[in-house]
Amino acid sequence: MSALPSMSGHHAAGAEAYDVVVVGAGFAGMYMLHRLRGQGLKVRVYEQGGDVGGTWYWNRYPGARCDVESMQYSYSFSDELQQEWNWSERYAPQSEILRYVNHVADRFNLRPDIQLSIRVDRAVFAESTNTWSVTTSDGKTVTTNFVVLATGCLSNARVPDIKGLPDFKGQVYHTGHWPHEPVDFTGLRVGVIGTGSSAIQSVPVIAEQARHLTVFQRTANFSIPARNAELTSEEREAFRKNYPEIRRFAREESRNGIYAELPDRGALDDGDNARRAKYEQRWTKGGLTFMLAYNNLILDKAANDSAAGFVREKIAEIVRDPETAKRLQPEDHPIGSKRICVDTEYYATFNRPNVTLVDIKSDSVEEILPNAVRTRSKDHEIDALVLATGFDAMTGSVARIELRGREGRTLNQKWVEGPKTYLGLMSEGFPNLFIITGPGSPSVLSNMIVSIEQHVDWITEAIAFMRERGLETMEASREAEDRWVAHVNEVAHATLYPQANSWYMGANIPGKPRIFMPYIGGVGVYRRTCTEVAANGYEGFVMSAAERAQKMAVSS
Ligand code: NA7
Numbered sequence: 248m249s250a251l252p253s254m255s256g257h258h259a260a261g262a263e264a265y266d267v268v269v270v271g272a273g274f275a276g277m278y279m280l281h282r283l284r285g286q287g288l289k290v291r292v293y294e295q296g297g298d299v300g301g302t303w304y305w306n307r308y309p310g311a312r313c314d315v316e317s318m319q320y321s322y323s324f325s326d327e328l329q330q331e332w333n334w335s336e337r338y339a340p341q342s343e344i345l346r347y348v349n350h351v352a353d354r355f356n357l358r359p360d361i362q363l364s365i366r367v368d369r370a371v372f373a374e375s376t377n378t379w380s381v382t383t384s385d386g387k388t389v390t391t392n393f394v395v396l397a398t399g400c401l402s403n404a405r406v407p408d409i410k411g412l413p414d415f416k417g418q419v420y421h422t423g424h425w426p427h428e429p430v431d432f433t434g435l436r437v438g439v440i441g442t443g444s445s446a447i448q449s450v451p452v453i454a455e456q457a458r459h460l461t462v463f464q465r466t467a468n469f470s471i472p473a474r475n476a477e478l479t480s481e482e483r484e485a486f487r488k489n490y491p492e493i494r495r496f497a498r499e500e501s502r503n504g505i506y507a508e509l510p511d512r513g514a515l516d517d518g519d520n521a522r523r524a525k526y527e528q529r530w531t532k533g534g535l536t537f538m539l540a541y542n543n544l545i546l547d548k549a550a551n552d553s554a555a556g557f558v559r560e561k562i563a564e565i566v567r568d569p570e571t572a573k574r575l576q577p578e579d580h581p582i583g584s585k586r587i588c589v590d591t592e593y594y595a596t597f598n599r600p601n602v603t604l605v606d607i608k609s610d611s612v613e614e615i616l617p618n619a620v621r622t623r624s625k626d627h628e629i630d631a632l633v634l635a636t637g638f639d640a641m642t643g644s645v646a647r648i649e650l651r652g653r654e655g656r657t658l659n660q661k662w663v664e665g666p667k668t669y670l671g672l673m674s675e676g677f678p679n680l681f682i683i684t685g686p687g688s689p690s691v692l693s694n695m696i697v698s699i700e701q702h703v704d705w706i707t708e709a710i711a712f713m714r715e716r717g718l719e720t721m722e723a724s725r726e727a728e729d730r731w732v733a734h735v736n737e738v739a740h741a742t743l744y745p746q747a748n749s750w751y752m753g754a755n756i757p758g759k760p761r762i763f764m765p766y767i768g769g770v771g772v773y774r775r776t777c778t779e780v781a782a783n784g785y786e787g788f789v790m791s792a793a794e795r796a797q798k799m800a801v802s803s
Pocket of ligand 1: 401422442464465466586636750755
């Protein structure tokens with residue numbers, strides 16, 4: 248416990264007062280609570296879900312698992328935890344990650360400070376007291392010095408506005424909002440709309456159960472085999488022994504927060520045979536690191552084409568019907584410019600007699616009938632519908648909260664032309680409001696847990712810095728924010744990423760401004776920037792002492 252007093256000095260009488268309110272109890276909110284409580288702060292976490300886990304609480308669809316290997320998609324802040332927890336598979340299934348999250352909540356006694364099934368509706372900054380008033384879905388208002396948004400990047404499931412959807416007479420499911428009870432598709436004709444990561448994971452599993460499965464594809468995606476397998480105790484031990492170096496590398500040297508062998512050359516530096524062998528080796532190994540075969544795959548179109556061509560050939564080899572294979576081959580975006588998918592038997596599933604692929608780019612969905620999806624050319628009869636249509640990513644869950652900063656301006660008003668932050672951590676005009684893995688930080692381009700831990704540690708240190716100096720507000724300066732937003736875009740446009748209509752760009756939400764949201768500069772580079780900013784007295788942030796304290800100092 249810290250010897251410093253709690254910060255809740257100027258709160259309005261009556262309302263319950265906290266030092267920090269954290270919104271969300273996923274990986275980010277839980278670790279934030281743990282660190283802040285360690286500083287002796289009074290913290291309250293609100294979580295809209297019925298339990299902890301965030302994205303892993305909601306995304307329970309068949310086949311859901313993480314696309315980062317479990318030995319790396321786990322907290323590193325406690326060595327006992329990482330030495331003791333036994334991951335059973337190379338890629339943990341959702342249920343195991345949820346068990347892990349619950350274990351962490353109990354192990355670190357986090358639950359007493361987490362209020363479940365409560366949504367934060369509104370947070371308003373009072374300039375007279377430098378505090379936030381936070382109103383929750385149970386009608387209560389509390390005050391707090393700081394608000395930390397740990398609301399997740401992929402937490403606002405998006406139901407597309409398709410004519411007739413409310414009149415469909417079977418069950419409609421969204422992958423990002425899956426029921427807690429088991430869903431049984433036995434004997435049913437099922438339709439899946441969407442072919443992103445969630446569909447690619449769930450389609451092979453649903454196909455095994457359903458009488459017939461129709462997959463409605465608007466954009467074909469690149470997917471690499473996961474090669475999931477049980478972890479042996481030797482494999483677990485190898486990680487455990489080397490964790491200090493693995494974690495250091497992921498934090499400080501990697502671009503994406505994953506410990507992996509880094510490429511030493513570009514794709515065109517190798518001859519055709521050597522290049523093919525390299526791709527073959529990565530394909531056989533499986534997983535996201537396929538894109539690390541060469542160091543220029545996301546920078547150079549010709550290099551990228553060689554990798555994309557290799558995957559297209561693989562699709563043609565796996566899928567027996569040439570028409571279906573052709574439809575599954577992505578042609579409209581560079582490989583990796585949308586998050587690459589990781590699958591188990593996705594392409595092979597289309598060889599099953601009970602699976603049909605419908606290309607809704609050429610044969611668009613007109614409407615949903617009570618018992619069918621009507622595309623221009625025909626009615627596809629179904630008994631149940633799965634929407635694997637993704638999220639209002641990165642900004643969606645923040646936008647749902649009415650956040651009012653200085654002069655009553657809302658964050659939605661400020662972000663109308665796209666999210667603006669300094670370092671993805673704060674937005675000018677919103678003092679003492681932190682965002683964990685916000686737009687403008689590596690976030691979704693990384694192993695989220697590495698990025699979460701870095702942000703939580705940084706925020707904890709910033710708050711400690713302020714407390715030690717009696718500072719009351721911290722805010723991004725307009726200049727620093729403008730420079731950062733420009734930098735994020737400049738770095739993005741030096742790559743092939745903006746060539747895809749992806750949710751990185753907000754392209755999946757009609758009307759959402761097109762701005763490249765995550766920071767591509769790499770996890771290691773980004774971390775160094777944040778550390779330097781802090782070491783230089785939080786350069787680019789304005790910190791101020793309480794006005795009252797300043798006045799006292801002047802008069803004495
Ligand atoms: P994604 O990756 O956003 O995929 C959503 C899919 O749904 C994608 O294929 C979309 O096609 C499709 N979609 C969205 N709206 C529609 C409508 N109106 N009609 C037809 N098809 C539609 O979400 P996921 O949940 O799969 O994965 C999100 C992330 O979670 C993933 O990257 C991992 O990091 C984990 P589109 O491509 O827009 O043409």
